[in-house]
Amino acid sequence: MQVSQSLTGLVFGLLKPYRTWILIIIAAMLGETIMSLATPWPLKIIIDNVINDHDLPRWLAWIRAFSIGETKFELALLAALVIVFVTVLGELASFANNYYTESVAQYVANDLRRHMYHHLLRLSLSYYDRNQVGKLLSTITSDVSTIQDFASQTLLNILIDALTIIGMLIIMFSLNWDFTLMAVGVSPFLLLFIVRFKKAVKKATHEVRRDQAEMVSVLQQGLESIRNINAFGRQDLEEHRLEKVSYETIEAALKARKVKSMISPVVSIVISLCTAFVLYRGAELVLKGLMTLGALTVFLSYLNKFFNPVKNLAKMTTNIAQALVALERIQQILGTDTFIYQKPNARTPGKFKGDIKLENLSFAYLPGNLVLHNLNLEIKAGQHVGICGPTGSGKSTIASLIPRFYDPTAGRVLMDGVDIKEFKLDGLRMQISFVLQETVLFFGTIQENIAYGRPEATQEEILEAAQKANAHEFIIRLPQGYNTEVGERGMTLSGGERQRVGIARAIVRNSPILILDEPTASLDPEAEKSVLDALEKLMEGRTVITITHRLHTIRAADNIFVIKDGSVVEEGTSNELLQKGGLFAELYTLQENEV
């Protein structure tokens, strides 16, 4: 589905696939409106042509040609039957209307959710550095629901109301135009008043939604960090955070309600004035014989119906404002184009040999705040290299530039001598595997988790990978073995077990380049040993970059880069670096002394 940048473009793009249903809805809506307009006419015929002796209106005289309506009883029966006929047709139209409107609303909401998630999953990570996940969640759920409700309930009513108003005006003018003019002359001013208020309501609604999204964000962060909150005993602080935004939401909601509440009374009072006028003046016209009683009944019934839509429109201002705000918030996400740019002529790379070169690389997460400074680094195919350095020196940043999670501010990353921007993103990322400090387990079975990076992996491959990763033993001890479901963050597994699942995942993916970012940092020595053993098997035959603080884990590396303040300050094997007596030697000695 192609969704354009503008708000109207967005709406048309969303509705386009449902053209046929929309045509059915419009037809049903017209039917419903016509039937609603016809409802008071049988009563008029009974009053004017059955009870009183007026002639049938000219446009109904054709009835006599069928020799029905000759006698007054026949005419009464006909009027009675028409009431039922009109109701049945109206209700059929209403059914079609409701069903198809709800269908369009449900499917449009479904498209919106899918489209937004699709879009979000492909945005550059830098988008997530600037936007809170809770707020995005709130838009995907609440704002989409608002649009859905609006489309299924309000939009239909607005259209029917608008059509009814037009139809009634036409009939009322043809019955008695000057009387009509006086009765409904106030409506344009009423509508103007409503439109003016819509702006204020919209502004207030924006505030409410902002606060609600903030609240979801606070809740999401809190519940996600529940372990840490417990560990630090900071439940009070988190409660206070929620309390604060929750009160802000109340204030904003009450402010919005105050604005909204002013509309209804004003509209109601104006309407009652108009009705009073019609009653008084209509009675006078009937008494003077200038209007039939039946016509006055139709008039009053219409007037009542006429102001209902006007009243509804006033009430719906709120819904319209809410839907507009929701659309704008959705549009904000869909309009973001912080994608990692893929050249139109980008190619799918063949299997990489594994030569990696970072050339004059500079990078800033935030404009003007360089984290990497003109960094140069070269790794030969099949080498196992280590990257170390003080915390915050830019090690993980280097690792995230190789699969293009971010693009460098200046400089290039070359893979087998070719700038990685020449490759298709998928093709590049497929050939790089990660084992991070914490392996995230996705909802699903252990087996699915191991095959996450290569879903087509066979059972045998998964089993073999688990065995190599020293994970098989603990997996078969789980209640359902490989089919055991693991929680959101793999809560059911220990840190060491999770890491071994992560290693099995990387083995299954079988990519030529492997990046290990502190894979054992959170483990105790015993778990570390088992994980290191598994890692060794994983590393065979690949180009491996190990980022670590634990310098003994990279002692055997072919080459080590020491990073400080975003630049390479030392390079060599561990023996060379120790002999050199620089930063590496200093950090190494420090760690030796700790042990």
Ligand SMILES: Nc1ncnc2c1ncn2[C@@H]1O[C@H](COP(=O)(O)OP(=O)(O)OP(=O)(O)O)[C@@H](O)[C@H]1O
């Ligand atoms: N997403 C981000 N947005 C903004 N700044 C960031 C982001 N990630 C990291 N930084 C900053 O960039 C600098 C380098 O971070 P990086 O994570 O690369 O360091 P590191 O050497 O891997 O540190 P550590 O050893 O502690 O993991 C730090 O100053 C950090 O605060």
